[in-house]
Amino acid sequence: MGGAGILGDFERADCDFCGELAHPLRLLGVQALVAMLIVALCRAEANVWSPTSMSPMEGFDATRSCRRTWTQRFWHFWRHWYPHLFFLFCFEELGALVHLVSPRWQDAKLIAFDHRLTGVHPVIWLEQFATAGRNEFMQFAYLTYLCICCCSAEFCITAKIGTGTGR
DSSP states (O other): HHHHHHHHHHHHHHHHHHHHOOOSSHHHHHHHHHHHHHHHHHHHHHHHHSGGSOOSOOOOHHHHTTTOHHHHHHHHHHHHHHHHHHHHHHHHHHHHHHHHHOOOHHHHHEEEEEEEHHHHHHHHHHHGOOOOOHHHHHHHHHHHHHHHHHHHHHHHHHHHHHSOOOO
């Protein structure tokens, strides 16, 4: 089954629970708009790499490997980095979609589970270790972790391109 069929199944499932949301049509409209935008961008990127968009004087493989135009570099960048933006969008949408499954938040159950698991309330217990210096260090470590993830992904993409196995 293709991606459009799966998206259609999810939208039908969303409509079954539309009574749980304040603005279900707006939510479905935004999701459909994002899906259409991704398809349009994928098609535009594919057109940039097609042999008809290349100069007839240059070979297709030579242009793809070392002499890329600015447009090709732009689409190459977005091809590899749009998933980050897409998953951020999906993460933000979960705040509204979680109410399709359950109309109430489950925080009380999760707090009770933490207490049964550890014997204390973890947030209150961890307050004894909180200092300004530790807080700053943890913020720095988290920021560094995100940068390392992005740099590692870019390195892997670049290494794959350098070996000739990718675009």
